[in-house]
Amino acid sequence: MHNHLHIVLHVDSEPIENWSTDEVLQRWDQLFKWTLLTQKYSNRQPLYKFQLATVKSTVEMYKQRLIDISWFMRSLNEPIARQANREDQCTGHFWEGRFKSQALLDEAALLLCMAYVDLNPIRAGIAVTPEQSDFTSIQRRIKAAITGEQPTCLLPFTGNEPHQESTGACIYFSLQDYLTLVDETGRLLGDDKRGAIDTTSATILARLHINDES
Incomplete structure (x- = not known):
């Protein structure tokens, strides 16, 4: 629509449990920037134990965000809003309002x-x-x-x-x-x-x- 959209989503959360650390980081890198430690991990640079533990906790956070509808909508809406504002040479809100979600139970x-x-x-x-x-x-x-x-x-x-x-x-x-x-x-x-x-x-x-x- 002109200032909003409707999406029916299926959150496929089961496969993510089997993703390796490298796969999670690879998917996250397609959307957002890595941290310094995750970048070092992906480049196979040596890390201390506490740094590896930090990478592990970061990857777990990424896993949750990759199946989170709020993060999905952020990743979808923000680039569209930025592009629309550039084209219209304006600032401010592009979307009608914050998204609303409803579970479909059958x-x-x-x-x-x-x-x-x-x-x-x-x-x-x-x-x-x-x-x-x-x-x-x-x-x-x-x-x-x-x-x-x-x-x-x-x-x-x-x-x-x-x-x-x-x-x-x-x-x-x-x-x-x-x-x-x-x-x-x-x-x-x-x-x-x-x-x-x-x-x-x-x-x-x-x-x-x-x-x-x-």
Whole structure:
């Protein structure tokens, strides 16, 4: 949106327990600067025992921050705000306000929240259909679905039942059903919303010629 964004996040905290010290430092270095001691450790410079202990405690702190939503939002929002202020030649707050978070405790809550987020451009009158909603997950899923694929950067839909071959996090719901859910929900216009999908338009699966095989 113009001054805020909506994100549905899955915090994958289990793999981080198996990360080595070097892997944690490597990931942290992609976002922030190392301390003098962690830099020496990564360069294989000799350290005293108390210095190694400090590196270990620092790495544990980095682990927690790498799965912390607040640190994620900081890493995402701050560079965007700085860039926007440079382009507009101004200072001050760019974002509408500090982010708010809500835990999604079951599949129903997850799907409803995803649909809400994917329909934001339509509700705001920025787009008229999900496939025309730029910078949304639904648009990326639609482009992939046309060729019978799913985006690798988003959690995949695996159908209504868990698959034995499924590894990692996934969404136990049909992609076809989700597209239909978004399309039909988007046709409803609430009193507090400006936009909706035209009720006379064809269904999303018909519009995009997505067949059962895809």
